[in-house]
Amino acid sequence: MKNPSAYDVVIIGSGLGGLLSAVMLAKEGMKVCVLEKNKQYGGCLQTFSLQKHVFDSCVHYIGGLGEGHPLHQIFEYTGIMPQLELRAFDANGFDRICFGDLPTLYPLANGEANFIEQLSSYFPQEKEAITQYIAAIKNVGDHFPLYRLRLGAAAEKQAVSGWELTQKIAQITPNKRLQQVLLGNNLLYAGVPHRTPFYIHALVTESYIHSAHKVVPGSSQISKFLIMALRQYGGEIYNHATVEKIAVENGVATYAETADGQRFFARNFIANIHPAILLPMIDSTVIKTAYRKRISQLPQTTAPFMLNIVLRPATVKMRHYNTYWHQHEEALKAIQYIPGSFPETYAAYFTESKTHRGYAESVSILTYMHYDEVEPWANTCNHTLSKMDRGQAYTDFKEHHAQLLLAKVSQHIPEISANNMTHSVATPLTYRDYTATPEGAFYGILKDVNQPAATTISTRTKIPNLLLTGQNINLHGVLGVSITAVATCAELLGDSYLLQKIKQ
Numbered sequence: 001m002k003n004p005s006a007y008d009v010v011i012i013g014s015g016l017g018g019l020l021s022a023v024m025l026a027k028e029g030m031k032v033c034v035l036e037k038n039k040q041y042g043g044c045l046q047t048f049s050l051q052k053h054v055f056d057s058c059v060h061y062i063g064g065l066g067e068g069h070p071l072h073q074i075f076e077y078t079g080i081m082p083q084l085e086l087r088a089f090d091a092n093g094f095d096r097i098c099f100g101d102l103p104t105l106y107p108l109a110n111g112e113a114n115f116i117e118q119l120s121s122y123f124p125q126e127k128e129a130i131t132q133y134i135a136a137i138k139n140v141g142d143h144f145p146l147y148r149l150r151l152g153a154a155a156e157k158q159a160v161s162g163w164e165l166t167q168k169i170a171q172i173t174p175n176k177r178l179q180q181v182l183l184g185n186n187l188l189y190a191g192v193p194h195r196t197p198f199y200i201h202a203l204v205t206e207s208y209i210h211s212a213h214k215v216v217p218g219s220s221q222i223s224k225f226l227i228m229a230l231r232q233y234g235g236e237i238y239n240h241a242t243v244e245k246i247a248v249e250n251g252v253a254t255y256a257e258t259a260d261g262q263r264f265f266a267r268n269f270i271a272n273i274h275p276a277i278l279l280p281m282i283d284s285t286v287i288k289t290a291y292r293k294r295i296s297q298l299p300q301t302t303a304p305f306m307l308n309i310v311l312r313p314a315t316v317k318m319r320h321y322n323t324y325w326h327q328h329e330e331a332l333k334a335i336q337y338i339p340g341s342f343p344e345t346y347a348a349y350f351t352e353s354k355t356h357r358g359y360a361e362s363v364s365i366l367t368y369m370h371y372d373e374v375e376p377w378a379n380t381c382n383h384t385l386s387k388m389d390r391g392q393a394y395t396d397f398k399e400h401h402a403q404l405l406l407a408k409v410s411q412h413i414p415e416i417s418a419n420n421m422t423h424s425v426a427t428p429l430t431y432r433d434y435t436a437t438p439e440g441a442f443y444g445i446l447k448d449v450n451q452p453a454a455t456t457i458s459t460r461t462k463i464p465n466l467l468l469t470g471q472n473i474n475l476h477g478v479l480g481v482s483i484t485a486v487a488t489c490a491e492l493l494g495d496s497y498l499l500q501k502i503k504q
């Protein structure tokens with residue numbers, strides 16, 4: 001049992017949200033402890049290797065790490081920015097969007113003026129509309145004060161939060177193909193027609209238009225440097241520490257208890273885990289039954305399916321851009337694929353070989369998969385600390401879907417199948433078991449423009465010393481989670497104080 005006065009803050013979960021919060025609080029003098037259930041820290045920042053090639057489990061590229069962007073400033077403040085080994089994508093098209101078997105790759109470029117110029121060369125009649133689009137996403141960003149590292153009122157956000165994504169894009173341009181190109185990298189936010197708010201699209205795409213980078217040694221470099229910073233500021237972090245209970249006395253959280261019975265006492269707690277996983281850990285009437293029910297019933301974003309391929313050396317040309325392919329004219333339709341039509345979209349993320357420059361050593365292919373496809377194996381659990389063979393039928397299922405995906409990829413990039421040395425597959429169950437996200441959801445809770453209040457979770461809870469952080473609160477992704485970590489820490493440090501420190 002830890003000393004009752006041991007910590008100022010105990011953080012549950014070492015995803016980006018937990019680690020960033022930990023470093024910010026420790027840097028400002030608090031005694032912080034992070035508890036992580038897995039062996040490897042970082043949640044979605046984890047990497048793994050296949051035939052000695054490093055693969056990102058989730059984060060293949062990051063928007064907003066370029067100088068002058070708030071994310072750059074936040075990483076700078078934590079001290080990790082100069083340490084990261086980053087590689088910028090092709091500025092004239094970091095993402096390229098294609099449809100069916102048509103050869104055209106429509107570029108989404110870095111820099112506002114360059115974005116307009118590059119895309120206008122494919123849509124010369126639409127230059128004005130593309131300019132309007134850039135103005136619209138910038139306008140949304142301006143209404144989210146923390147995305148500009150400034151103080152502001154909630155009313156500002158509300159003024160731009162009620163627009164539905166497809167409607168807003170249709171208002172900007174009647175050109176159907178341009179609309180779909182603008183929606184082309186929707187795997188980045190798992191957009192659902194008539195439900196996803198425009199602001200989600202705007203905040204995500206604005207950051208990538210600002211700058212798009214890959215962490216060259218793998219996304220776990222971010223967690224590695226954050227942990228080094230945390231320790232340097234006197235913080236502690238433990239793996240193999242699954243929190244099962246948060247004790248509450250007189251309406252205040254007192255300790256977090258791990259599966260092995262250890263108790264971690266603190267004055268404050270931050271949960272970097274999905275709220276639906278957190279609430280059952282809290283045995284207190286302070287959290288009302290109606291709230292518990294609402295959170296447990298919230299719809300999740302559609303889950304990912306990822307195929308990671310090691311390529312034969314010096315065979316597949318390196319692309320310094322990501323390809324997003326759509327079977328349909330409508331880019332958002334693929335998320336609602338019906339069984340038998342899997343997959344209707346994919347993204348291909350290449351990693352350059354260190355020994356054969358100009359060639360790719362590996363590629364990760366990402367698509368959607370509905371959780372009910374893996375429901376037959378829902379009661380299995382397989383991760384590094386709890387190895388379990390889900391059985392031959394599951395292995396066959398994975399391989400069948402890997403081949404379906406490869407067949408679609410071959411239409412545009414045939415050299416991938418031909419040079420596939422070995423591959424591994426991650427399904428919604430993989431993501432569920434490694435991050436404890438219900439149904440292995442891509443980005444946690446689905447934000448629904450029709451139910452803004454119900455699907456927006458606050459950083460505060462009814463328990464005054466229990467705060468929330470991570471992708472389920474506000475926005476997902478490296479940018480969204482980092483901004484939320486600032487919002488969470490501002491509750492303990494004061495918002496103007498923290499923003500001033502970050503901007504310094």
Ligand SMILES: Cc1cc2nc3c(=O)[nH]c(=O)nc-3n(C[C@H](O)[C@H](O)[C@H](O)COP(=O)(O)OP(=O)(O)OC[C@H]3O[C@@H](n4cnc5c(N)ncnc54)[C@H](O)[C@@H]3O)c2cc1C
Pocket residue numbers: 012013014015016017018035036037038041042043044045057058059060061062063241242243244272273274277304306431434435436437441442443469470471472476477478479481
């Ligand atoms: C397939 C995929 C691809 C993505 N690609 C990108 C991308 O290219 N760029 C981008 O910016 N974003 C991307 N994202 C989104 C981004 O990775 C996430 O939004 C973000 O990393 C989530 O961070 P988090 O801190 O909210 O939580 P998580 O990363 O989910 O971390 C939560 C942590 O809590 C731990 N935990 C859970 N329960 C317990 C418990 N009981 N006790 C202790 N610990 C616990 C988990 O093990 C985990 O380590 C992608 C996500 C996915 C799934």
